[in-house]
Amino acid sequence: MTQNIINTIIEQISADGHRLTRQKRLVIESIAAHPHEHMSVENIYNYTQIHSTDISLTTVYRVVKFLTDNNILRKLNIYNDNNYYELIQADANMPHPHFICQQCGKIFDLDLNDILPQINKCQQHISKNYNFKIESSTIFYYGIGPDCRKPRLYK
């Protein structure tokens, strides 16, 4: 599973004629090992250090930029000023909202298959009424997540 992700990315890189270095491989492995996390550059760097110190923070920045430019990673824009990245998988073109818990900071991916019709209706409305050509969207909901919603003490 994780290995599949790694292989796919590596194939994509060489197919595009880019070099596969030790450092790129390290970053890719670190990201693919945590496919459902949203990681900052520093997070990724820390993961790489577990397996090898043979990579610098500068290079992680460069590889992350490389992966983002090549549509393997996507940069999220969350209001806490840190930049987070996530893997772009097969569902790349699906609207893909996130929920951020304001208490613990955890980021959740939302699967919106059930309400795709509503989402699409919104996009169509906007395209039509404003004459916009929509290429992508980022949707963040902020609030309190399930882990931080305290159970009632009595009912």
Added chain:
Amino acid sequence: MTQNIINTIIEQISADGHRLTRQKRLVIESIAAHPHEHMSVENIYNYTQIHSTDISLTTVYRVVKFLTDNNILRKLNIYNDNNYYELIQADANMPHPHFICQQCGKIFDLDLNDILPQINKCQQHISKNYNFKIESSTIFYYGIGPDCRKPRLYK
């Protein structure tokens, strides 16, 4: 109109027991004079300088933070790494999406009264299925805006 906005904000500030200084007034006037723009701290600073040089960039940062903490401004999170701010008006609790033109960088406010039912349905779905308490949301669409969509040369 603009004066209304200014008065409302000033009232709110003194009602909350905060001091009203020359500098705060300058920032508020600069923002209120352009109620439909999304401005960076530097933009705001530049507007203040038109009317008076009696304010520093540092103070603009501090006043913007003050206004944000007091729910007069809202910070937007757009992927181009600059922080932009907008006035929170009476419609504060309405979902309030934006569209960003990737060509010219212009930011558009979207009025979604017509499709509020769809929007609300999405939020309800998320709250229910994931057990989230949603407090706010930021929705950005990226693409090409009407000004940058070239007219066809022939049809």
Added chain:
DNA sequence: TTATGTGCAAACCGTTTGCAGGTGA
């Protein structure tokens, strides 16, 4: 009068860059 606000310069911190040396294809 005095708690707060302000200006300046310096610190901060995430990110980028120049350069000399290393390495994948």
Added chain:
DNA sequence: TCACCTGCAAACGGTTTGCACATAA
């Protein structure tokens, strides 16, 4: 071989902070 990649240290740019002075209430 050689174009591209990497590490280091230094630069960068937006933002914050410490401190002495100024000012609204």
